Amino acid sequence: MDLFEALFTRRSIRKFTSEPVSDADLDKILKAAMLAPSAHNCQTWRFIVVRDAAVKAEIAKRHPYAKMAEQAPVVIVVCGDTTAEKNAGFWVQDCSAAMENLLLAARGLNIGTVWCGLHPIEDRAAIVRELLGIPGHIMPLGLAVLGHTDQPFFEADRYVASKVHYDKW
Amino acid sequence: MDLFEALFTRRSIRKFTSEPVSDADLDKILKAAMLAPSAHNCQTWRFIVVRDAAVKAEIAKRHPYAKMAEQAPVVIVVCGDTTAEKNAGFWVQDCSAAMENLLLAARGLNIGTVWCGLHPIEDRAAIVRELLGIPGHIMPLGLAVLGHTDQPFFEADRYVASKVHYDKW
Numbered sequence: 536m537d538l539f540e541a542l543f544t545r546r547s548i549r550k551f552t553s554e555p556v557s558d559a560d561l562d563k564i565l566k567a568a569m570l571a572p573s574a575h576n577c578q579t580w581r582f583i584v585v586r587d588a589a590v591k592a593e594i595a596k597r598h599p600y601a602k603m604a605e606q607a608p609v610v611i612v613v614c615g616d617t618t619a620e621k622n623a624g625f626w627v628q629d630c631s632a633a634m635e636n637l638l639l640a641a642r643g644l645n646i647g648t649v650w651c652g653l654h655p656i657e658d659r660a661a662i663v664r665e666l667l668g669i670p671g672h673i674m675p676l677g678l679a680v681l682g683h684t685d686q687p688f689f690e691a692d693r694y695v696a697s698k699v700h701y702d703k704w
Numbered sequence: 705m706d707l708f709e710a711l712f713t714r715r716s717i718r719k720f721t722s723e724p725v726s727d728a729d730l731d732k733i734l735k736a737a738m739l740a741p742s743a744h745n746c747q748t749w750r751f752i753v754v755r756d757a758a759v760k761a762e763i764a765k766r767h768p769y770a771k772m773a774e775q776a777p778v779v780i781v782v783c784g785d786t787t788a789e790k791n792a793g794f795w796v797q798d799c800s801a802a803m804e805n806l807l808l809a810a811r812g813l814n815i816g817t818v819w820c821g822l823h824p825i826e827d828r829a830a831i832v833r834e835l836l837g838i839p840g841h842i843m844p845l846g847l848a849v850l851g852h853t854d855q856p857f858f859e860a861d862r863y864v865a866s867k868v869h870y871d872k873w
Contacts, residue, residue, distance in 0.1 A: 538812040541707040542736040542805055566863045567711040571804060572819050578862060583869045590871065624824040628846070631800030635740060636711055639808070643707040650741050655793040669873045677797070693747060694735045700752045702759065704838045 536643045544688040545639055548647025549603040551682030556609045560644050564681075567640035568613075571632035574625035580633040583612040583667055590666055594678070597662045601651040604680050611637065611679040612653075612663050618672045627654065630676040637679055647684035653677050705812045713857040714808055717816025718772040720851030725778045729813050733850075736809035737782075740801035743794035749802040752781040752836055759835055763847070766831045770820040773849050780806065780848040781822075781832050787841045796823065799845040806848055816853035822846050 565582060573579060585591060586609055595605035604610050613634050615626030638648045653660040653675045660675045669675060734751060742748060754760060755778055764774035773779050782803050784795030807817045822829040822844045829844045838844060 536707045538705045538707045538710040538808065539732075539736070542739055542809060545739070545741075547741060562863075563708075565868055566861070567708070569862045569864065569867070570711055570714070570860060572714075572716060572807065574821050578864075578867075581867050581869070583871075583873060585871055587871045622821070622825065625821060627796050628800040628803075628821070628823075631797040632804040634797075635801040635804040636808075638741065639707065639805075640711060652743050652791070652794060652797070654797075656791065667869075667872045673873065691739060692735070693738045694731075695738065695747075698738065698747075698750050699734055700750070700836075702752075702754055702756045703836045704752060704842065 541639050541642045543690045545642040546688065546691060547649040548684045548686050549649050550686050551607045551647060551684050554683040556646060556682060560646065561609065563644065564637055564640045568633040568637040571629065571636045573629035575621040577619050577621055577629065579615045579619045579626040579629045581614040581616050581673060583614065585610040585612065593666055594662060598651060598659060601678060601680060603649065604678065607680045608682040611681065612667065613676045613679060614669065615674045615676055616672065617674055626674060627676065634677060634679060641681050645683070646681050647686060648679055648681045651678040651680060710808050710811045712859045714811040715857065715860060716818040717853045717855050718818050719855050720776045720816060720853050723852040725815060725851060729815065730778070732813065733806055733809045737802040737806040740798065740805045742798035744790040746788050746790055746798065748784045748788045748795040748798045750783040750785050750842060752783065754779040754781065762835055763831060767820060767828060770847060770849060772818065773847065776849045777851040780850065781836065782845045782848060783838065784843045784845055785841065786843055795843060796845065803846060803848060810850050815850050816855060817848055817850045820847040820849060
């Protein structure tokens with residue numbers, strides 16, 4: 536797929552077919568995620584691939600905006616390892632860039648995705664911390680809920696000229 | 705350009721030719737940035753396109769890792785508008801995803817980029833806040849320094865199997 540087709544047609548998909556996501560596709564998606572830039576190249580991202588139906592159902596029940604996780608074949612929890620940072624706090628940016636690569640790579644494989652936020656809402660991060668046994672130094676950033684879909688992808692345009700300033704604010 | 709070529713060969717470029725970045729390329733890059741996902745679709749990103757040589761030189765002088773900004777044709781300051789948020793703090797993730805789209809779109813146009821961090825290091829964010837007159841509710845996330853380059857792009861592999869967990873940490 537063309538880069539700009541992926542950039543311009545990626546959108547949040549919340550309905551998935553029952554077709555499984557192959558290990559090959561998942562590996563390619565995670566490879567792309569790990570090629571994001573990171574502060575001081577610390578690559579603080581970590582991933583938990585959840586296919587367990589009971590865990591997905593529990594995430595869907597507890598997270599206010601992740602109902603679709605129950606019927607999605609895969610949920611990937613993107614986390615940051617705070618002990619891998621050189622400068623405290625940059626893990627959020629590292630992991631957000633990795634998440635965006637992950638979503639785009641999935642789009643390139645015709646796999647739909649939606650990013651459901653966790654951090655910095657502590658009780659939302661606590662849902663997956665408890666369910667998945669995530670230790671204290673690992674911070675859950677967000678969920679990528681993904682699967683094949685029969686929903687359409689189409690080009691959006693959110694360009695707003697007033698959001699661009701030139702040479703000064 | 706193929707999506708996966710862009711994802712797999714984007715890397716930090718710190719040497720630029722004197723060729724200007726066209727307005728058409730810049731618009732396409734910013735359009736891609738504004739198509740990133742954002743929490744509750746708040747699209748909190750804002751951009752300052754800096755071409756002023758004196759400002760770029762001053763950024764290069766004051767930021768410890770942005771010496772290349774002086775000879776780069778363009779520096780884009782990616783900022784978040786905290787008054788546009790529904791849930792406080794998500795602007796960092798919105799703007800990091802927009803930054804990653806920006807870097808990938810530039811790669812697709814054979815324009816080199818490097819992301820220089822500002823937030824959450826307050827005195828670094830203060831450099832551009834002061835130089836560009838950025839108001840208090842607008843948070844500078846980071847700099848995208850960009851330009852055409854004669855440096856090579858090549859495929860990297862940073863996949864680390866131990867960073868992927870399955871069904872539990």
